[in-house]
Amino acid sequence: MRVVVAASARSAARVAADLVEEFITASPSPALGLATGETMEAVFAELVRRHRDEGLSLAGVEAYLLDEYVGLAPCDPGAYRSVVHRLLVRHVDLRADAVHGPDPAAADLAAECARYEQQVRVAEVGLQLLGIGSNGHIAFNEPGSPLDSTTRVVVLSDQTRTDNARCFPAGQAVPTRAITQGIGTIGAAGRLVLLACGRHKAASVARAVEGPVTCDVPASAIQLHPSVTVVLDPAASSRLTKRVADP
Ligand code: GLP
Numbered sequence: 001m002r003v004v005v006a007a008s009a010r011s012a013a014r015v016a017a018d019l020v021e022e023f024i025t026a027s028p029s030p031a032l033g034l035a036t037g038e039t040m041e042a043v044f045a046e047l048v049r050r051h052r053d054e055g056l057s058l059a060g061v062e063a064y065l066l067d068e069y070v071g072l073a074p075c076d077p078g079a080y081r082s083v084v085h086r087l088l089v090r091h092v093d094l095r096a097d098a099v100h101g102p103d104p105a106a107a108d109l110a111a112e113c114a115r116y117e118q119q120v121r122v123a124e125v126g127l128q129l130l131g132i133g134s135n136g137h138i139a140f141n142e143p144g145s146p147l148d149s150t151t152r153v154v155v156l157s158d159q160t161r162t163d164n165a166r167c168f169p170a171g172q173a174v175p176t177r178a179i180t181q182g183i184g185t186i187g188a189a190g191r192l193v194l195l196a197c198g199r200h201k202a203a204s205v206a207r208a209v210e211g212p213v214t215c216d217v218p219a220s221a222i223q224l225h226p227s228v229t230v231v232l233d234p235a236a237s238s239r240l241t242k243r244v245a246d247p
Pocket of ligand 1: 035036037038039040066067130131132133137138139140160164
């Protein structure tokens with residue numbers, strides 16, 4: 001595992017965008033795993049900037065979402081598919097129909113999870129972006145999620161719902177359930193890039209990177225993956241004890 005501590009949150013986003021750009025330009029048919037959450041917004045903004053100013057093309061990309069809330073209308077601004085459209089697709093040449101995700105409105109959610117699991121596995125995601133929850137979750141795999149879990153419906157923890165409330169208008173309840181790729185699904189990607197910024201992430205980053213691999217800290221499963229880059233700002237790295245690489 002390579003751990004990179006950038007000088008700031010902004011430069012951490014640039015480092016993550018560099019890795020995405022390298023992957024997209026090197027691969028003839030890039031299957032890119034997208035994460036959502038506040039941390040990813042700076043990465044999307046940087047990809048948009050590179051598209052606008054430097055001609056970076058996402059035209060050949062097929063993108064796969066990690067997770068989606070259950071119970072929101074598809075056009076709800078809080079739905080992850082909406083977020084990705086608003087912050088990325090609308091501003092670049094990534095085709096809207098090249099963004100894939102689970103359908104949380106499907107009549108049979110178990111069948112939908114199985115369908116999406118199969119779709120992601122067949123796609124062979126080459127690079128998967130990841131954030132991390134303050135409780136150590138990746139995607140919506142909450143503490144206790146089996147390390148070999150696959151795409152499924154999960155109940156969100158109170159901590160996650162409290163953390164994510166900032167992404168919803170005041171008065172709108174954060175959904176209680178979501179569809180998420182499993183830890184096993186995520187681990188099948190060719191390369192993982194986990195980005196975390198801010199002091200509120202420092203404890204979960206330290207447990208994920210230096211603690212034991214345990215389902216109590218779902219992000220610790222990245223230690224089992226052969227190709228992982230963890231990109232941090234100084235605050236998120238503040239509880240690491242081992243040496244880290246320069247950007
Ligand atoms: C949500 C997403 C996760 C993401 C996490 C971190 O819970 N499901 O994939 O890692 O948010 O979010 P933020 O970057 O807003 O802290």
